[in-house]
Amino acid sequence: MKRRLILACLTTTDVIARAKADFDAVVVEGPSDMTVDEVTKAAAEHKAEAILFTNTLPLNAVAIAALPPSVKVGATSSVGYDHVDVAAAKARGLIVTNTPGVLDECTADFGMMLMLAAARRGAEYDRIMRKGWRYRIGQGDLLGVRVTGKRVGILGMGRIGRAFAQRARGFDMKIMYHARTRLPPELEQGAEYFADLHAMLPHCDFLSIHAPGGPATDKMVGAQALSLLPDGAVLVNAARGTVIDEDALYDALTSGKLFAAGLDVFRSEPDFDLRFAALENVVLAPHVGSASKETRDAMGYRALDNIAAVLDGRPAIDPLWRD
């Protein structure tokens, strides 16, 4: 008999097809992902053993307490899990898994795109074109900043940060990083470690954020951190919006302290701070770092693999914690 699953988030047709083939699945109808109430109700009615969700579902202590006892595993189709109350899940005996490893390349690609687009004014140029262009631009006008050969600081040197570093090396960039602990040499690959973020910032022509969200990194890049960057630096964030103090970022972008920023994530999504939409020197994206067909399929399959493992009595592949 097939195991009972709630597919609570909208996903690709291929992932839905596999969920239906492998499980007795109740699939969200849309147009939005299921709310906590909808998940609780569906899980109770369906006697669900598993829930597949993403960062649109706040799986906090209240939501976890409301889940029926039949639910043994929750799989988030995301690498970040700041929407999950890990302590509450542990206390309840709910196994929670994520999808690390399958979206690193895709997200690092997107971070590099944002860095190039911000430095080379890609979005601003595209707007000029869509208004028709039709005038000659002076040889000294609208100049961007070269990326190749510059210094980039990476905040958070996990899998995605390291994949980003690999791409930056193709541009002959000097790589520096700040993380809680120093990496072994084979992962560091010559990157320079800074135990103190603020000591690294004055050397960063570019700063790219790849740290997780949550209280530990909240507003880590604030007014003081931004003031330590060289004038004309470029900031990229394809990780979590909460790492940045957005008021301070807005000030740095409008004062000329920063040349430009590339932002895929915001403190509040999708209701982001609309002041950024009025700026020419930002490149904005709607949290699509992992949005390639190949990667979204891989994330969904990985979440299903985790659920199958747990319900078959095997260890989870990507548990958020190990006992």
Next chain:
Amino acid sequence: MPVLFVTRRLPAPIEALAAKDFDARLTPSDVAITDLAAKANGADAVLCCPGDSLDAATIAALPASVKVIGTFSVGYDHIDVAAAKARGIKVCNTPDVLSVATAECAMLLIMAAARRAGEGERLVRSGQWAGWAPTQLLGTQVSDRRLGIFGMGRIGREIARMARGFNMEIHYRDMTRLPPDLEQGAIFHDNDDSFLPVCQVLSLNAPGGEGTRHWLNNERIAKLPQGAVVVNAARGTLVDDAALIAALRSGHIASAGLDVYNGEPRLNPEYMSLENVVLLPHLGSATTETRDAMGRIVLSGISALLSGETPRNLVA
């Protein structure tokens, strides 16, 4: 000091350098010069830009004082080099120094087109971003894909170097095969039929001119794999616009990134109505660092030629 006529406004540090080394006649605007012969009267050299047409008639009309033409660009398809040679005028350009900036621009176009950055930007700026949806803005992954480079000169090789950081498999099409130290493992194709079908991403990096006019036409587009991404940061004339636009509409080409156009700056307006293109206004070399280096190399080339030396940026 030799007299130098400059056809267009240049970056301020370069205008200052020109004024230091030459009796410089600067032009404080970006309007195309129509009376070059009169403006260059008595000048030893002319510093022109892409967009200035120095065809045979214009060169024939230049005053006898003009011995050197420098162009603030690596491309010189706007200069009739044969006509200049016939008049004993030397031509120099700005090779090498813009390869990196142009390659960066091509990489930006590859990633922005593949990952639908223009559409995402417009959605976010509209204030209508309503949250995640299953197929919203799903792009094509860049890393681990096959990249085909048409024209493996300096810029093409820079792109290949950058693309290796993305684990892309590099293929190239050129007239001759490169030596191994320049090829760096890239796969050579001596014909379009073997080259085009492998190009999940196609980057055009060949020179302009008659030999490559409308190279990317209906017949060649049909040989690309379904859903290919095409970028052009080289010359607009490489592309048959009608063919590319039709393929972008049909979806045979998933997306395109363009920095150059036929007839620029009056490009085919149909491009502006397409969501699946990322468009830049021919700013491949537009970094402060690169424009500065371009100015320095062309001015030093002009000085050298006027002194009877042969600089390495001599075109003919």
